[in-house]
Amino acid sequence: MPSNPIRSASRAISPLASSLVRPTCPHPCRTFISPCSSLHNARPWPGSARKSAIQVQRRRMSTSNLSRKHPVDFIPPTATDLFDLRASVQEFCKRNIPEEVAAAADGTNSFPADMWHKLGDAGLLGITASAAQGGLDMGYEAHTIVMEEISRASGSIGLSYAAHSQLCVNQVSLNGNQQQKEKYLPSLLSGRMIGALAMSETGAGSDVVSMKMKAEEVDGGYRLNGSKMWITNGPDADLIVVYAKTAPPPTQPSKGVTAFLVETKSASGFSVARKLDKLGMRGSNTGELHFEDVFVPKENVLGQLNKGVRVLMEGLDLERLVLSAGPLGLMRRALDEALPYVHTRQQFGVALAKNQLVQGKLADMYTAYRAASAFTHEVARTIDAAHNSPETNFGIESRDCTSTILFAAEQATKVCLDAVQLLGGMGYMSEVPVGRLVRDAKLYEIGAGTSEIRRVVVGRSFEKEFS
Numbered sequence: 001m002p003s004n005p006i007r008s009a010s011r012a013i014s015p016l017a018s019s020l021v022r023p024t025c026p027h028p029c030r031t032f033i034s035p036c037s038s039l040h041n042a043r044p045w046p047g048s049a050r051k052s053a054i055q056v057q058r059r060r061m062s063t064s065n066l067s068r069k070h071p072v073d074f075i076p077p078t079a080t081d082l083f084d085l086r087a088s089v090q091e092f093c094k095r096n097i098p099e100e101v102a103a104a105a106d107g108t109n110s111f112p113a114d115m116w117h118k119l120g121d122a123g124l125l126g127i128t129a130s131a132a133q134g135g136l137d138m139g140y141e142a143h144t145i146v147m148e149e150i151s152r153a154s155g156s157i158g159l160s161y162a163a164h165s166q167l168c169v170n171q172v173s174l175n176g177n178q179q180q181k182e183k184y185l186p187s188l189l190s191g192r193m194i195g196a197l198a199m200s201e202t203g204a205g206s207d208v209v210s211m212k213m214k215a216e217e218v219d220g221g222y223r224l225n226g227s228k229m230w231i232t233n234g235p236d237a238d239l240i241v242v243y244a245k246t247a248p249p250p251t252q253p254s255k256g257v258t259a260f261l262v263e264t265k266s267a268s269g270f271s272v273a274r275k276l277d278k279l280g281m282r283g284s285n286t287g288e289l290h291f292e293d294v295f296v297p298k299e300n301v302l303g304q305l306n307k308g309v310r311v312l313m314e315g316l317d318l319e320r321l322v323l324s325a326g327p328l329g330l331m332r333r334a335l336d337e338a339l340p341y342v343h344t345r346q347q348f349g350v351a352l353a354k355n356q357l358v359q360g361k362l363a364d365m366y367t368a369y370r371a372a373s374a375f376t377h378e379v380a381r382t383i384d385a386a387h388n389s390p391e392t393n394f395g396i397e398s399r400d401c402t403s404t405i406l407f408a409a410e411q412a413t414k415v416c417l418d419a420v421q422l423l424g425g426m427g428y429m430s431e432v433p434v435g436r437l438v439r440d441a442k443l444y445e446i447g448a449g450t451s452e453i454r455r456v457v458v459g460r461s462f463e464k465e466f467s
């Protein structure tokens with residue numbers, strides 16, 4: 001395997017050197033405070049202690065069913081590894097995603113196709129994939145860092161990047177068998193193949209398990225019929241993780257879903273019905289996809305037959321976590337644009353930033369970014385630290401993964417709107433990027449489950465615990 005500059009830079013630091021950087025919590029979360037105030041072990045509500053204990057007990061009893069969320073050789077990256085990774089990605093973005101590239105992607109409503117090879121050559125397409133397949137095997141906190149920095153340069157490129165590296169690559173890494181991983185991961189990681197994930201349909205968005213796409217068993221495999229809507233990378237994808245009904249029992253629709261790996265270029269009956277025109281994220285290609293008697297060999301079933309909802313839901317937790325770094329990147333960019341502007345432009349004889357109302361807005365923007373960033377990193381770090389702990393469901397709390405994106409997405413829309421306001425008339429002009437940031441940010445309140453559905457998920461998790 002050729003050595004990868006990003007991996008080498010971020011893994012070359014000795015554990016001793018990294019432990020000297022900042023004091024960390026003794027808890028496996030390795031939060032940079034001592035001790036951490038996270039919810040991992042200590043629940044803040046004493047009344048639920050017994051119930052929590054019972055739940056942990058139940059969880060332990062069912063851990064045999066749980067599958068790992070990291071490759072077996074995974075070692076959580078050190079703070080220095082992550083610092084170096086961020087610096088490398090910033091350098092990558094400076095060279096490959098300058099503002100002209102981001103603006104052109106938005107203006108032409110199309111993803112810059114050569115970006116896939118550049119991302120692949122830099123090793124960025126397999127942050128969570130195993131080193132055996134050519135991945136960096138650096139885990140989810142690292143993936144949020146890469147996602148944030150790419151989204152800071154271009155929200156659209158960030159979204160397409162995550163659809164490939166998280167929704168497709170990570171799903172294949174976690175749920176694929178050895179043959180599937182060997183067949184697809186090297187091409188996906190190099191950027192020769194573009195990945196996507198298709199669950200939503202025109203009639204099944206928030207209520208995604210009510211999907212109508214059917215997969216009927218035939219000799220040697222399955223025949224897929226139906227359509228998928230709003231699929232990121234759909235118009236370009238070579239490999240799509242497609243969810244379809246294999247055995248829909250009338251009373252339990254969630255039980256009969258299976259995930260399939262569909263190779264689009266060789267699949268007769270597959271077509272891109274249309275490439276969609278969008279409000280924002282215009283540099284990320286989105287499509288409506290049709291499947292008419294598309295044959296998928298049985299070796300392309302991803303995970304277990306009729307257990308696709310588990311693949312889908314477990315994938316959704318990690319997807320929400322990694323996608324929450326998209327809004328982080330957009331908030332960071334809003335600050336990048338607003339801060340120099342308000343300190344340079346003068347009105348009433350002084351810089352705009354001399355006004356306390358302007359300072360207050362900057363403070364709110366910065367606080368929102370820092371709070372969302374701390375939350376996302378803490379949840380990601382917990383999951384990375386629990387890579388060997390099936391008794392804690394490998395550190396995954398749906399509630400936390402969902403809350404990270406709920407919070408980050410809504411903050412990003414506000415922060416990007418504040419940036420428009422701070423730039424005044426200029427903020428409303430297409431020649432500066434802040435308007436694009438607002439349009440891009442709004443997507444994160446809709447994609448991967450809307451804000452309302454996220455509130456339902458978080459609210460229901462308490463209902464389960466307390467009632």
Ligand SMILES: Cc1cc2nc3c(=O)[nH]c(=O)nc-3n(C[C@H](O)[C@H](O)[C@H](O)COP(=O)(O)OP(=O)(O)OC[C@H]3O[C@@H](n4cnc5c(N)ncnc54)[C@H](O)[C@@H]3O)c2cc1C
Nearest residue numbers: 197198199200205206230231232446447448449450452453
């Ligand atoms: C740019 C873009 C990219 C996307 N990429 C992908 C992709 O790659 N793969 C994929 O599978 N899907 C993708 N999606 C689809 C996305 O996940 C869905 O759009 C999303 O889940 C919402 O579903 P919907 O559009 O059908 O809205 P609906 O479910 O029709 O909801 C409409 C409104 O009603 C509200 N609502 C619905 N149910 C409730 C409820 N029970 N309580 C309160 N409010 C409710 C919603 O919050 C929303 O405000 C993408 C969407 C977009 C816009």
